[in-house]
Amino acid sequence: MMNIAYSAYIAFCLYLVMLLVQWTVATFSKVKQPSAIPGKIDDDLSHDSFIFRAHRTFHNTLENSPLFVGTVLFAFILNYQSPIFAMLVWTYVIARIVHMVLYYAIATEKNPSPRSYFFMIGVIANTIMLVMIGLRLL
Numbered sequence: 001m002m003n004i005a006y007s008a009y010i011a012f013c014l015y016l017v018m019l020l021v022q023w024t025v026a027t028f029s030k031v032k033q034p035s036a037i038p039g040k041i042d043d044d045l046s047h048d049s050f051i052f053r054a055h056r057t058f059h060n061t062l063e064n065s066p067l068f069v070g071t072v073l074f075a076f077i078l079n080y081q082s083p084i085f086a087m088l089v090w091t092y093v094i095a096r097i098v099h100m101v102l103y104y105a106i107a108t109e110k111n112p113s114p115r116s117y118f119f120m121i122g123v124i125a126n127t128i129m130l131v132m133i134g135l136r137l138l
Contacts, residue, residue, distance in 0.1 A: 008086035026058040047107045057103040088125045095121040
């Protein structure tokens, strides 16, 4: 049976794969459009456009990646082998995957939207992971 702390490595790898998938979806959904300009989406697009939602999904993940990646890599460097930490890594990754799926599927300007709850689950998981590392260093 796999050690649950070791499973954090698998969850981190899955996160990186998710990021690659989001980049691919955002890039290829836009490229298929006539008169697409590399690196720019039409300013008139909004949540009713899948291209907009794919672009925002990818950029939202990019905006949140430094804290998550930094937290997890810091824990890996410290060789922090905690089952609770691993479960929080999985919680974050699953919350981000659900956030991605909801962003792709639901076109809404409403705030909070259904994806906002999964965004918050990820933020809370990441915050707890950071606190756990801080307590370990004390």
